[in-house]
Amino acid sequence: MKVFLAENQKLNLSAFRTPEQCWTGNVLDSLAAVEYMTQNPQRRANRWLDLGTGGGFPLLPLAICLPGAHHTGLDATRKKIDAVQRIVHALNLQNITLLCERTEILGRNTEHRAQYDAVTARAVAPLHTLLEYAAPFLRIGGCLLAWKSTHIEQELQDSLLARAELSCHLVQKHEYELADGFGRRQILVFEKMAKTPERFPRAVGEAKKKPVM
Numbered sequence: 001m002k003v004f005l006a007e008n009q010k011l012n013l014s015a016f017r018t019p020e021q022c023w024t025g026n027v028l029d030s031l032a033a034v035e036y037m038t039q040n041p042q043r044r045a046n047r048w049l050d051l052g053t054g055g056g057f058p059l060l061p062l063a064i065c066l067p068g069a070h071h072t073g074l075d076a077t078r079k080k081i082d083a084v085q086r087i088v089h090a091l092n093l094q095n096i097t098l099l100c101e102r103t104e105i106l107g108r109n110t111e112h113r114a115q116y117d118a119v120t121a122r123a124v125a126p127l128h129t130l131l132e133y134a135a136p137f138l139r140i141g142g143c144l145l146a147w148k149s150t151h152i153e154q155e156l157q158d159s160l161l162a163r164a165e166l167s168c169h170l171v172q173k174h175e176y177e178l179a180d181g182f183g184r185r186q187i188l189v190f191e192k193m194a195k196t197p198e199r200f201p202r203a204v205g206e207a208k209k210k211p212v213m
Contacts (some may be wrong), residue, residue: 001019001022001023001094002019003087003090003091004026004055004056004060004087005017005019005022005024007055007083007086007087008022008055008081009134011051011079011080011083012058013054013055013080013083014026014054014055014057021180021181022072022139024178024179024180024182025148025178025182026055026057027057027061027169028178029057029122029147029178029182029185030057030060030061030062030122031059031061031146032056032147032174032176032185032187033058033062033120033187034061034062034065034066034147035174035176036172036174036189037066038189039174040172040181041125043118043143043189044072044117045069045116045117045142045143046068046069046117046141047069047070047072047116047118048062048070048071048072048116048117048118048120048122049064049071049072049074049112049116049118049119049120049137050062050071050072050073050074050077050119050121050122051074051103051119051120051121051124051130051133051134051137052075052103052121052122052123052124052125053073053074053075053080053081053084053085053098054073054075054077054080054122054123054159055074055080055084056087056088057082057086057095057122058120058122058147059071059073059084059115059120060088060091060093060096062111062120063093063095063096064091064093064113067095067171069095069103070096070097071095071096071097072096072097072098072099072116073078073096073097073098073099074098074099074101074103074106075098075099075100076100076101076102076103077100078100079099081099083099084098085121090114092129102204103133103201104119104201104202104203104204104206104207105132105204106137107133107136107161107200107201108136109138112137113119113137113196114136114137114138114139114140114196115135115137115139115197116137116138116139116142117138117139117143118138118142118143118144118145119134119137119138119142119143119144119145120144120145120146120147120160120166121133121134121145121146121147122147122193123147124146125207125208126149126155126158126159126167126211127146127152127155127158127159127162127188128145128154128155128158128159128161128162128211128212128213129207129208129211130146131144131159131162131163131166131168132162132166132200132201132202132207132211132212133192133201133207134137134168135166135168135192135196136148136196136199136200136201139192140192140193140194140195141192142191143171143189143190143191143192143193144168144188144189144190144192145187145188145189146187146188146189146190147185147186147187148186148187148188149185149186150184150185151167156170158211158213159213160213161212161213162211162212162213163190164213165197165200165212166192166196166197166200167192167193167194167195167196168190168191168192168193169190169191169193170188170189170190171189171190171191172188172189173187173188173189174186174187174188174189191212
């Protein structure tokens, strides 16, 4: 957290600028995924991918607390990837790989397509778009962990067709409480049930402009 806050003074990676805000809003929020995996040991994941990793959450806390797994952080913004790389170097984390690329492009790369046990996404996109970004990376049986508020009924409704098209079923809503006014949160867990159709992901920008819905 200290290393991150020092980096955050140079580059606007997070709105949480005090130790108290960062600890609760970034670190503890990220570690809700560890709580979920501990409660559901059948979801054990050796290869993790963090989409739109931004300032490195949940990537960094997960890599620290799950040292036996390998964690890849993906973001299309070079300055963010460079900042997280400096944090990784300062902490001497050996189980993180950072990639600067668009999800739509990397999702067609055979070294990454259908290669991950778990994909994480925190404040990345609405579900119908996020599912198209994430599904190509997951192996069959792998899961997407999507950080969302507890009031997203319309977003869930809008994602029904995308879930069907991409064979990603909502299997659990992991709810948790954060202190200091952050309140009730949830991680939506989607399991990939079948191979992703070859047409996904579509060209850069298509999932955002014309979501499956």
